[in-house]
Amino acid sequence: MSSKIVMKNIFKNYGAVQALRGVSIDIKEGDVHAICGDNGAGKSTLIKILSGVEAPESGEIWVNDSARKFDSPTDALTSGIATIHQDLAVAPRMSISQNIFMGAELTKKIFGVTLLDKAAMRRDALGYMSQLNKSITDMDTKVEALSGGQRQAVAICRALRWNADIVILDEPTAALGVRETEQVLELIRALKQAGKTVILISHAMKDVVAVADRVSILRRGENQIDLEAANLTADALSHYILSGDRQIKAA
Numbered sequence: 001m002s003s004k005i006v007m008k009n010i011f012k013n014y015g016a017v018q019a020l021r022g023v024s025i026d027i028k029e030g031d032v033h034a035i036c037g038d039n040g041a042g043k044s045t046l047i048k049i050l051s052g053v054e055a056p057e058s059g060e061i062w063v064n065d066s067a068r069k070f071d072s073p074t075d076a077l078t079s080g081i082a083t084i085h086q087d088l089a090v091a092p093r094m095s096i097s098q099n100i101f102m103g104a105e106l107t108k109k110i111f112g113v114t115l116l117d118k119a120a121m122r123r124d125a126l127g128y129m130s131q132l133n134k135s136i137t138d139m140d141t142k143v144e145a146l147s148g149g150q151r152q153a154v155a156i157c158r159a160l161r162w163n164a165d166i167v168i169l170d171e172p173t174a175a176l177g178v179r180e181t182e183q184v185l186e187l188i189r190a191l192k193q194a195g196k197t198v199i200l201i202s203h204a205m206k207d208v209v210a211v212a213d214r215v216s217i218l219r220r221g222e223n224q225i226d227l228e229a230a231n232l233t234a235d236a237l238s239h240y241i242l243s244g245d246r247q248i249k250a251a
């Protein structure tokens with residue numbers, strides 16, 4: 001499988017704190033790749049660098065085999081990388097389609113006057129949504145009426161609308177109950193089905209082993225270990241994170 005994203009030897013300091021000390025990561029196209037690690041391991045910092053929010057001191061980022069330098073989140077988005085933060089950044093009072101097209105509304109011209117093309121936005125929004133969750137069909141529904149899992153779907157549709165083919169999900173199930181968590185895991189599976197590459201940051205070991213293809217564990221700003229997720233249990237994953245073990249144990 002070809003590499004979608006390669007980060008090489010990334011260093012990042014915050015003042016005297018060395019948040020990342022030579023982290024490297026290879027994310028294969030079409031994989032759900034989880035990044036795990038204890039508090040302070042450097043997960044958020046790595047994602048901030050990949051999403052153009054922070055610049056590294058040194059190191060390389062390659063996307064689709066070309067070297068990239070991100071000076072802003074827009075640069076990362078232009079490279080096909082969309083990040084969905086825990087707060088989702090959805091506007092509750094606005095409809096699903098308004099949220100999906102926020103900042104990139106479709107327009108039409110009638111007698112030389114530019115108007116919002118609400119019908120086209122509704123239609124396209126439904127197209128994106130049907131890839132993820134076929135039970136959400138009314139794109140005029142206000143987001144405040146949706147569950148946490150459904151809101152996540154709206155935020156992901158916005159990423160699809162920007163043509164992102166790499167979706168970063170930062171702790172997507174942290175605030176959710178059991179049923180909603182299952183919905184989000186279904187969304188992740190649907191993204192993979194649609195050919196997207198997914199990067200999942202999570203402390204929820206059960207969720208990670210349920211959907212991930214590979215897991216990279218960071219520890220104190222360094223790579224600890226990379227694991228295939230097939231046959232990996234939540235207990236084994238917790239063990240690696242807690243012990244700092246760098247050797248792969250037989251399942």
Ligand SMILES: Nc1ncnc2c1ncn2[C@@H]1O[C@H](COP(=O)(O)OP(=O)(O)OP(=O)(O)O)[C@@H](O)[C@H]1O
Nearest residue numbers: 014017018019037038039040041042043044045046
């Ligand atoms: N803006 C900042 N200023 C100073 N130190 C920071 C800043 N952001 C992160 N750090 C430090 O960098 C290190 C890595 O933090 P980071 O948030 O990347 O870890 P994490 O793995 O995401 O942790 P968590 O699971 O708790 O979110 C920590 O020691 C943290 O205190």
